Amino acid sequence: MKIAVIKYNSGNVQSVLYALERLGADAVLTDDPDQIRAADKVIFPGQGEASTAMKYLKARNLDTLIKELKQPFLGVCLGLQLLCEHSEENDTECLGVFPVKVKKFIPENSQEFKVPHVGWNELENLADNPLLKDLPENPFVYYVHSFYAELAPETIASTHYIHDFSAMLHRDNYYAIQAHPEKSGLVGEKLLANFLSL
Amino acid sequence: MLTKRIIPCLDIKDGRTVKGVNFVELRDAGDPVELAKIYSDEGADELVFLDITATVDKRKTLAELVTKVAKAINIPFTVGGGISTIEDVKVLLNAGADKISINSAAVHNPQIINEMAAEFGSQCIVVAIDTRSVDGIDFVHTHGGRKATLLRTQAWAQEVCDRGAGEILLTSMDHDGTKAGFSNEILAEISSMLSIPVIASGGAGNMAHFKDVFTFGKADAALAASIFHFKEIPIPSLKSYLDREGISIRK
Numbered sequence: 001m002k003i004a005v006i007k008y009n010s011g012n013v014q015s016v017l018y019a020l021e022r023l024g025a026d027a028v029l030t031d032d033p034d035q036i037r038a039a040d041k042v043i044f045p046g047q048g049e050a051s052t053a054m055k056y057l058k059a060r061n062l063d064t065l066i067k068e069l070k071q072p073f074l075g076v077c078l079g080l081q082l083l084c085e086h087s088e089e090n091d092t093e094c095l096g097v098f099p100v101k102v103k104k105f106i107p108e109n110s111q112e113f114k115v116p117h118v119g120w121n122e123l124e125n126l127a128d129n130p131l132l133k134d135l136p137e138n139p140f141v142y143y144v145h146s147f148y149a150e151l152a153p154e155t156i157a158s159t160h161y162i163h164d165f166s167a168m169l170h171r172d173n174y175y176a177i178q179a180h181p182e183k184s185g186l187v188g189e190k191l192l193a194n195f196l197s198l
Numbered sequence: 199m200l201t202k203r204i205i206p207c208l209d210i211k212d213g214r215t216v217k218g219v220n221f222v223e224l225r226d227a228g229d230p231v232e233l234a235k236i237y238s239d240e241g242a243d244e245l246v247f248l249d250i251t252a253t254v255d256k257r258k259t260l261a262e263l264v265t266k267v268a269k270a271i272n273i274p275f276t277v278g279g280g281i282s283t284i285e286d287v288k289v290l291l292n293a294g295a296d297k298i299s300i301n302s303a304a305v306h307n308p309q310i311i312n313e314m315a316a317e318f319g320s321q322c323i324v325v326a327i328d329t330r331s332v333d334g335i336d337f338v339h340t341h342g343g344r345k346a347t348l349l350r351t352q353a354w355a356q357e358v359c360d361r362g363a364g365e366i367l368l369t370s371m372d373h374d375g376t377k378a379g380f381s382n383e384i385l386a387e388i389s390s391m392l393s394i395p396v397i398a399s400g401g402a403g404n405m406a407h408f409k410d411v412f413t414f415g416k417a418d419a420a421l422a423a424s425i426f427h428f429k430e431i432p433i434p435s436l437k438s439y440l441d442r443e444g445i446s447i448r449k
Contacts, residue, residue: 107393114394117200183272
């Protein structure tokens with residue numbers, strides 16, 4: 001099984017590759033359309049800023065390619081946000097795979113809620129979904145983000161910070177997670193393993 | 199609910215852990231990767247590696263170590279010690295570090311915080327601040343707390359936040375090594391003032407100190423070294439204690 005990890009200017013993707021390596025997966029970091037199309041599964045990682053990332057994807061026609069893919073596809077962190085319709089981060093039109101809007105966290109009370117949302121938080125309201133198979137109840141995952149996807153029919157897990165937001169989304173072959181599974185201990189490992197066995 | 203983080207800190211010299219560690223299950227007490235793995239398995243929420251290597255060419259060893267750690271563990275980790283340029287940061291992030299921490303370099307050239315945040319994103323830039331009280335006023339210190347600066351700690355914390363730091367690691371040199379508890383007063387003051395998370399360091403001696411730093415000290419995370427290395431406080435016991443005491447913690 002071949003895993004393509006989409007290469008774009010998205011900060012540190014090394015840890016995603018290491019996590020896949022620990023699971024024994026054959027992963028390659030690439031922005032070559034043929035290689036991405038031919039992969040059994042595709043991972044779209046990301047850290048960074050939405051408009052810069054979208055510009056980069058468009059300049060290489062990766063935006064069109066991503067929407068045409070038929071194999072299981074996993075967006076991580078900024079990857080989740082870019083799969084949504086629109087992000088408030090520099091008013092960016094995103095890929096629109098999920099008809100969901102991405103908004104900025106506005107703390108009601110800065111003493112209680114800091115932005116970014118950094119650290120370990122729980123996945124709640126887990127749907128019956130193959131990606132969430134055999135996870136403990138309300139498992140903890142590691143977050144670092146200032147923008148969040150709103151709750152939607154595509155939400156398969158939520159997390160509470162200031163309010164509930166989409167921790168994970170699923171539609172057709174597209175899956176996405178806001179947290180960093182590659183940094184989320186055994187829970188993250190299980191999520192990635194579940195994705196690999198889809 | 200977002201949980202409070204427990205962070206063991208490992209001092210690294212020439213790619214090896216220094217200061218004693220006391221784990222019976224360790225084959226090699228100096229191997230940072232092995233120690234990191236044990237902490238991660240025990241439930242540490244994050245790790246900090248502080249490089250105290252003096253020479254430049256030995257720092258290559260650090261990047262190699264970072265890669266080994268990144269390959270072996272699946273929790274976030276920060277690397278600090280002697281980082282002063284964009285290039286230093288690039289090397290360590292590419293090697294697999296999740297965050298880097300800068301200290302003296304930021305004091306000498308505050309603009310570097312803006313530059314690093316713009317280049318790599320605030321989420322991976324931790325600014326470490328060593329503070330000491332001089333006649334009742336908190337001043338930033340450098341060189342492991344030996345050298346005083348004219349910077350007031352509170353004002354400097356606000357400045358690094360405004361310049362784009364993602365987190366602050368605040369070490370009270372008055373409390374460091376005393377095992378008498380964290381410096382909750384200044385921690386609470388700074389944490390309430392800033393919109394970014396504050397990691398408390400210096401003074402952990404017993405489990406109640408952690409409860410205090412998360413309640414009175416309003417810290418988002420707490421860092422300690424020797425009490426973890428010598429198993430005076432095993433991380434699983436600390437976490438069950440905090441959970442029983444009503445502190446939100448990752449189980």
